[in-house]
Amino acid sequence: MVEAVYVFLEEIQVPDKLEKARLEAEEAGRLAEAMQHGQVWDAVIQLMDEFVEMLGEEELSFPLFQQMMDTGLASLKFALIPPSLDQVFIGSMDLSRMYQVKCMFIIGVNDGVIPARPSDESVLSEDDREWLKRAGAELAETGKERLLDEQFLIYQALSSPSHHLYLSYSVSDEEGRSLLPSPLIKYCQELMPNHEHALYVLDPEQLDDKEQLIFCSE
Structure with missing residues (x-):
């Protein structure tokens, strides 16, 4: 009975029709x-082979x-392997390890954010921490070590994309107070003189009449 099903599927050209459908979809x-x-x-052939192996010569009712x-x-x-390697990945610089990235967006590149402003919360001075480390004490990273680590992470993020790199920063906070861009912005502008710069606003009233018309049309 399995053989009869196989012959029937071949006669109505199921394999050819599936191949045609595959090419059209592709x-x-x-x-x-x-x-x-x-x-x-x-998959169908494998299923029928399993039936033959399991049933042997046993006769079944239709x-x-x-x-x-x-x-x-x-x-x-x-097995549906992702049909494309293109994907969007969102993460932080310190926890993400991204390789073979085509396009990178780094947001929040403001002064004191990237790189982060060193904090003085420790009761120990940097000299005290260095002395204790040399004495064999296990301590958290010093401010100097954290700065070096962050500089490496920034370098890694800037050098990861192969096609496009976008840096964004806020010009004001939620209360309208001015914010400064990170020194990293000026560094990248000098490093890449052919860069493009654009200003995006949340409130269309901050735009001139022509830009407001463009904003409304989009």
Whole structure:
């Protein structure tokens, strides 16, 4: 009975139709659908091979065979590998390790934020901490070490993208008080003289008449 099903599927050209559907989906950019079409025939053949191995020469009634086929087909699973390597990843510089990035957005590049302003919360001075470390005491990183670590993370973030790098900073806080850009902005502007600079506002009333019309149209 399994052989009869196989012959019937071949006669109505199911493999050719699935291949045609796969190519059409691939050309249309529906890569996940194309992968499904590409796996269906192999999955059906594997299912029928398992039936032959399990049943052998045992004869089954048609209703029972139909029920087994329906159950087997319903249980088929397809490996849908992500059809594209393009993805959006959101993370912090200190916890994220990103490689082969095409486009990088670094937000909040304001003075005292990136790089962070050193804090003086410790009761020990930097000299005290250095002396204790040399004496073998286990302490948290010193301010100098944290600064070096952050500089490395900034360098890693700036050098990661292969195509585009975007830096953004706020010109004011929620209460309207002015904020300064990080010195990193000026450094990158000098390093990349052909950079583009743009100002984006949340309140369209801050724009002139022409820019307000553009804002409304978008």
